[in-house]
Amino acid sequence: MTTEPTPGSASGWDQATYRCGRCGAESTVTTEEAYLQAVGVHADAHALWDRLNPIERDGLVSILRTILSAPALGFEFLALADRQQHTGDGTQSLPDPAVPSTNTPQPDSSPSNATARATE
Numbered sequence: 001m002t003t004e005p006t007p008g009s010a011s012g013w014d015q016a017t018y019r020c021g022r023c024g025a026e027s028t029v030t031t032e033e034a035y036l037q038a039v040g041v042h043a044d045a046h047a048l049w050d051r052l053n054p055i056e057r058d059g060l061v062s063i064l065r066t067i068l069s070a071p072a073l074g075f076e077f078l079a080l081a082d083r084q085q086h087t088g089d090g091t092q093s094l095p096d097p098a099v100p101s102t103n104t105p106q107p108d109s110s111p112s113n114a115t116a117r118a119t120e
């Protein structure tokens, strides 16, 4: 990881480039907040990658390609899964212990939860 701060602004740099020493990925950002975000997310990605075996990686990559190409499909699929689970024992468990909690969107706000729980 190397940083290349560019002097000139009030914060001391106009932009900074984060370069990962493990995979060579580069990310150029213009604010300190964005820099910390980029570094954190990338570190989380490496941590997740390290925790999975090759089969799990292939599976997750396949899932992510599907979901990220059609985010609405991902949300709808989750909502469908919630409805299916509520017809069973009523517990909602998302079996994704491998996903770090930080910087990970949690699509938990599906309206089907509220309506299904209201009948309990």
Ligand SMILES: [Zn+2]
Residues within 6 Å of the ligand: 020, 021, 022, 023, 024, 025, 042, 046
């Ligand atoms: Zn990397």
